[in-house]
Amino acid sequence: MSDYLLRPEVNRSIRGAEDFGIVEKALTPWERLYHLVWLRKTVLLIVLAAIWEIYGRYLDNPLLVPTFTETVTALFEGLRSGLIVDRAWTTLKVLMLGFSVGVFLAAVLTILAITTRVGTDFLETVTAMLSPLPAIALLPLALIWFGLGIGSLVFVMVHSVLWPLALNTNAGFRAVSSTLRMVGRNYGLSGLGLVLKILIPAAFPSILAGLKIGWAFAWRTLIAAELVFGVASGKGGLGWYIFESKNQLDIPEVFAGLLTIIVIGLVVENVIFRTIEQRTLRRWGMQN
């Protein structure tokens, strides 16, 4: 006697693919277009611009909200005369300098943190103390220490790049599996060699995330700092351009300045960082 029901066995022959309706079929052009990220995003941007244009015309007050077309006209005017290009270039130069110094210091701090115990404690303590401090709050101090000029701008930017980047990189280093570390040491690597050849590539997703955050923070801090002490560095940047235009009630120019900041931000995010991501993280299977 058995506890289960005895049933006949089943054997079937497998049908060939030609018997099925669809095994593999190309998508329709519409479906394929819908899968293009850039196309979807472009359409979204166009919709946003249209809403802006309609609202601007409805309000009919260029001192509060100029229309999209007025803003774009002002932008092209600024580009044609070279004023915006000039201002943007000034800003970008300072930005590059501050960003590079910040990245360099973050590298030094995190390498110290990963190789020594004291370094870890130092990084954790200092980051916890200084990270919540808004960069702009340091500006008055920076002005006293470094005077009106690039020095102060770089100082506040380093402050805004350094902590998020160091924090992310350190977290990334810690997340590297002990197996990978042991593999590196198996090849005879230790100290700086291990950091450069194993830890940095293995922690690259976190480092890149830190760089993105650092970039955004630096960019914001710089524009804000320029708005506060404007043309001090002898030649103003985008922040100064916005400030100056506001003083002259050239509101379309203010919007044009803001638009420039947005466009530069989009380009850096979607072209530079995206390309780096595709060449590294996606290819290595560290990001989907």
Add this chain to the structure above:
Amino acid sequence: MTAARKQAILPHKNRPRGIMPDQTLPPPLLDVRGVTLQYKTRDHLVTATYRVDFTVQRSDRFILLGPSGCGKSTLLKAVGGYMAPTEGDIILKGTRVTRPGPDRMMVFQEFDQLLPWKTVLQNVMFALETSGRLRGKAARDRALHYIEKVHLTRFVDAYPHTLSGGMKQRVAIARGMAMEPDILLMDEPFAALDALTRRRMQDELLQLWDDTRFTVLFVTHSIPEAVKIGNRILLMSPHPGQVKAEWNSVARDADPALAIALEERIHSVLFADRVEEQEHV
């Protein structure tokens, strides 16, 4: 630990062919003498192994076998140089092991032991170049040679994340073998694979051994795997790990019944005083 004492433990029917018990052995490749290993957790000092002795001869397929907690992996890490014994010595070719090095290549259980930012070929070459064994074309040729041996020539330019678990382990084995180390240290390399793949990998490993006669120290908790892969098996008891016996495995072309008999004998020694545990191939 002397050769004479070790020979005395040998059961009669498992005596190795060619070497008589009263003959002296050549000096060992790896000599583990009275090794006690301890490590600290948050609030305990744990003794992983207690005064373990064994010697590995050139071209041995030496198995460390025991249940979880017998310190076999810790012992392998100590041979790898990742951890210093609190007592005893680990001597490789007459030199004490003090730190990790490319003369003892590890193959881990984890699939993430390959560098994800390097292709199969780059992974193998990177090991050769970083350790200073070979450079440029020579490294490339050696890497390709061993990648071919593990049947992955089609995948030389693939990144690890596109490979299956078994393929990743093959790359790790190719990487270890390409370094032509004195001894290959394998830490349950097939434990995370499905049963079919695992069996195939075991066969491939034995084929590779037929080709190159490398020396391997192989950690496993699977008795059938130990009997199949090894020529010599160290049986360890847990908490802390101590040597219970050191036996020869059956010849590879022997009657399967002999292998099963040996598996059962090992089982009765390892789990003499325990409830039977489920083992799988």
